[in-house]
């Protein structure tokens with residue numbers, strides 16, 4: 620992954636969301652992260668996006684977000700929106716590659732909102748894809 624690519628992807632996500640919602644949405648920052656536990660992924664900070672938008676356009680957004688993951692060469696096994704707690708404002712979209720320690724925490728959760736600040740768009744249970752530990 621090179622900086623030029625992530626700049627392009629930031630702008631593609633912004634344009635795609637704007638087109639989809641016919642409204643000004645901003646992607647203020649695209650971050651790559653790695654956590655001490657072993658989780659890693661991408662965070663896309665957004666302004667102007669609401670949980671309602673995701674619920675209405677979930678299918679289209681998800682297929683676009685999966686495409687983004689493949690462009691970034693990361694698995695699209697876990698995609699979620701992070702909400703401003705106690706509101707329906709979407710603060711960020713996350714693609715997270717879960718480590719073995721964090722995976723069970725989400726695998727046992729049921730429903731789309733295991734925590735008040737998380738709305739799960741896509742979660743692949745392990746064994747479903749037989750891809751497990753690669754990469």
Ligand SMILES: [Zn+2]
Nearest residue numbers: 656658718721
């Ligand atoms: Zn972890």
